[in-house]
Amino acid sequence: MNSSKKNSNPARLPRAKGLDMATVYTPKECGRKVRRIILNGVNRTIVDEFITIQGMKERFEAEDVPMPSKMVMFGPPGTGKTLTAFYIAHRLELPLVLVRLDTIIHSHLGETGSNVRKVFDYANAAPCVLFLDEFDVLGRMRDSGDEVKEMARVVNTLLQCLDEFHGESIFVAATNLEEELDPAVWRRFDTKMTYSLPTEEDRIQYIGLFVGSEPEAQELSRRMAELLAGCSLADIEQIILKAKRKAIIEDAPLDYRHITGAYAEYNPHRKAVASEVHR
Ligand SMILES: Nc1ncnc2c1ncn2[C@@H]1O[C@H](COP(=O)(O)OP(=O)(O)OP(=O)(O)O)[C@@H](O)[C@H]1O
Ligand SMILES: [Mg+2]
Structure with a gap:
């Protein structure tokens, strides 16, 4: 549509092969989910600009201005954060790779860092919208005794992955608790959106x-x-x-x-x- 990130054959994308913790939605499936999306004025502008920019890659390269590719959304439950990730995938005609961070962490403690890396490797290799839901779990786990070291390692891995993120993919994260996110993680995002209860x-x-x-x-x-x-x-x-x-x-x-x-x-x-x- 209006994007350089258009995937010519998204249906052929592997259903997150070797990536058990992810669910992949085709752009068409994403489109079906977002028929009734409501975005407030500011968020509508942010999303529209983000999508417009994805279609202007050459211009941005010529001007030496980096393209935005990392978005974080925060706000109360049920206000449209997950829905927005589907919407972005639909508009960019990219598959959505949905990963719930809490499932990676809770089910494979000790392997969390390597799971985070696997997820990013996947997104660096194949154009997609990589969506890490329940992102605040990173912040929440830092307080809990034994898991402190493990969590510090995971946060470091995540920082590295965010810094090395490249290619055609978009990274999107959602959280209910902005203040619990590590400021170093927070700083890595070029696009931030706040959700609130509807007017x-x-x-x-x-x-x-x-x-x-x-x-x-x-x-x-x-x-x-x-x-x-x-x-x-x-x-x-x-x-x-x-x-x-x-x-x-x-x-x-x-x-x-x-x-x-x-x-x-x-x-x-x-x-x-x-x-x-x-x-
Ligand atoms: N902004 C919105 N526009 C249209 N529908 C919405 C919106 N927000 C919520 N809904 C409806 O509520 C459902 C749940 O919304 P969604 O999963 O996007 O919330 P969320 O902000 O991700 O919540 P949580 O923080 O609990 O994950 C959507 O599938 C949709 O039916
Ligand atoms: Mg959600």
């Missing part, structure tokens, strides 16, 4: 994608957006789907009553408190 306008826009844009639906969207203040878009999606199921069971059109019923059952704020305690 009323975002909520109306997102709800409209589910309920439609006729005048009656617009009024319903507005009332729903008011009720769902403080919810993430992930919560809102779950509540709307629950409400739609209720409407289907009743064989009735979706109305505000279904939404209040679904909201009371789903109880998003209790869930938010529980997940904070868990962290």
